[in-house]
Amino acid sequence: MQSHRSFYWNLHIMMQTLFRLPGRRCAAILASLLLVTPAFAVLPMTDSQGNPLPTLAPMLKSVNPAVVNIATYSTQRYDNNPLLNDPFFRYFFNIPDAQRAPQKRQQSAGSGVIVDAENGYVLTNFHVINGADEVQVQLIDGRSLQAAVMGTDPDLDIAVLKVNADNLTDVPFANSNALQVGDFVVAIGNPFGLGQTVTTGIVSALGRSGLGIEGFENFIQTDASINPGNSGGALVNLAGELVGINTAILAPSGGNVGIGFAIPVNMARATLEQILEFGEVRRGQIGIAAQDLTPDLRNAFGLPTGLRGVLIADVLDGSSASDAGLQPGDIVLSLDGQPVTSANQLQSILATTAIGRTIDLRYIRGQRERTVEVTLQDASTLLSLDDELHPLLEGVRFENNERGGVRVMNMAPTSRAAYAGLRPGDVVTAVNRRPVRDLSALNDALQSAGRELLLSIVRDNRSFYVVIR
Structure with missing residues (x-):
């Protein structure tokens, strides 16, 4: 509090000194300040009581109604003891035949963003609604709405929901490609199920990838606090425009350490448009x-x-x-x-x-x-999907390599081959010690393969083996 008072007192002294200068000189200095500090032009200059203090409240009043809490419900069914499947056992202990397996109702929480108020479309993370039997969207005005899942993109961790209601508020899209390191951002969500919470920070880095969080990674990194439950919430700029969908944190100690990640809104918007147009995501x-x-x-x-x-x-x-x-x-x-x-x-x-x-x-x-x-x-149209070659290679796409062998052109990030260590660009030269010269030879080698594949791989001029089980 003392630091804030000191800041505003110094600002007051500076402005008094400035206005004592001759008119033209004062105007010139004011103009130069406006030119070199464009970020402050969008900051509100009054608080909710009309006092001349910087505040985000006016912007948040327009954005907060568009950020929703998402409650998901799923039913976990436990298998009965195998002995209960034995008719003699049930008869001996007089156990009814129609006994059902025990069930448990589970609930989890997350966040979402209304991006189309007219049609009721909501963006959130796929992992927020994954496996849910029921999805409820809770608005800031207290309404609770049943949501339908329009489509999902697990590789990007995006899901599109739809709710039917009047008087909704949406957040306009920004161009996330225009973001720069150092831009101010605000994260809004439902951390730990506490209810809508706002945190502020800056863009710490852009284009973060290779983190192993999602299949396709091009994250915005921010130091705005993102905690469990914030997933699917909004990352907005100071103009109240959506720049990203909060999705993950780097927390080696289990708590927030100021390293959060958001999916750029341009990528999320592309998924939204494809799901609405085709009912699925086409890469x-x-x-x-x-x-x-x-x-x-x-x-x-x-x-x-x-x-x-x-x-x-x-x-x-x-x-x-x-x-x-x-x-x-x-x-x-x-x-x-x-x-x-x-x-x-x-x-x-x-x-x-x-x-x-x-x-x-x-x-x-x-x-x-x-x-x-x-x-x-x-x-x-470019790649041949080789799901039918062998179940262990499901989701892997190959092409002939000019120098011999077959090249991995693309693969599902959650495939067994990916977990085993296979990567796009790898060249397979042998399967179970049988040489592979082309796709035809690969198919022949896989015909006699069992439940384990031993692949001889060349990557960056280095040879090694990968075992897929």
């Missing part, structure tokens, strides 16, 4: 295999120190990337103006971009920077 791709740009690769390609980007390792023939002239060895710098710094981030952006949309891809080839337009294609 887009351009037909490239990418890898992170390491310091050794940067030196090998003669790139300047500090340059960040993603290396194209392969381009699929007949793909939109091939048609645009992209080649292995090109360094991707940005997609539609959004910088890319890792292969995971690049794939996440592409996978959440609408199929058929054309994007600007900026890249470097031979010390020269270029830009091309690339159209997103349906991944199913």
Whole structure:
């Protein structure tokens, strides 16, 4: 409190001194302050009593009604003792045949954001409603509404709900690609089931990936407190616009340590639009295999120190990337103006971009920077899904590798192969010690495979084995 008083007293003295200056000089200084401090232009300058103090209350009055609490209910059924399935046992102990397995009603809490008041659409996290038999949305005005699940995107951890009610309030979408590190943000949600809670912070980092939280990761990192129950809540800017969906925290000690993550609203919005249009999420791709740009690769390609980007390792023939002239060895710098710094981030952006949309891809080839337009294609038209090859390879997509073997082009992040350590870009050269030269040889080798696969893998010019059970 003392620090706040000191701040405002110093501000008062500064303004008094400023207004004693000649008119033109005072105006010039005021104009320069406005130009170099645009972030303060959106801060409210009065509190709820009309006192000239900075406050977020006016903005929150318009946003809070759109942030909802989500209560989910599920029924857990316990199996009966196997002896109860024996008719002689039931007869001997006079146990009725119609005895039902015991059940337990479970309840959990989360948050959500109304993004379309007219149609009643609510965005939340998939893990908030996963496995629920019933979903209830509770508004700030006390109403409790039954919600229907319109669709889900487990890889992005997004779910779309629908409620039927009048007088709803929604939050307008911001452009999350325009966010910058240092921008002020506000997290709103229902931590620990306490009820609607507001915390503030800044954007600590952008494009966070490789955390193993979701299948597609391109997180906004913030120091605004995000706690259990905040999942699915809103991350808004000071203009009251939605920039992200709160989803996770990094908490090695079990509590909040100021490292929270939110899904960029542009990615969540793409999922929303696809679910509403198609009833499902259709992944887009351009037909490239990418890898992170390491310091050794940067030196090998003669790139300047500090340059960040993603290396194209392969381009699929007949793909939109091939048609645009992209080649292995090109360094991707940005997609539609959004910088890319890792292969995971690049794939996440592409996978959440609408199929058929054309994007600007900026890249470097031979010390020269270029830009091309690339159209997103349906991944199913580029890759052959090899679910039928073997149950253990369900969700893995292969293609022939020019130098022999088969390349892993894409895979479900929750597949058994992914958990075993297989990664996109890996080249399979043998299965159960049988050499694999192409897709046909892979199919032949898998015909005699049992419940365990021993794959010989080449990754980054290193050979090793992966066992999938």
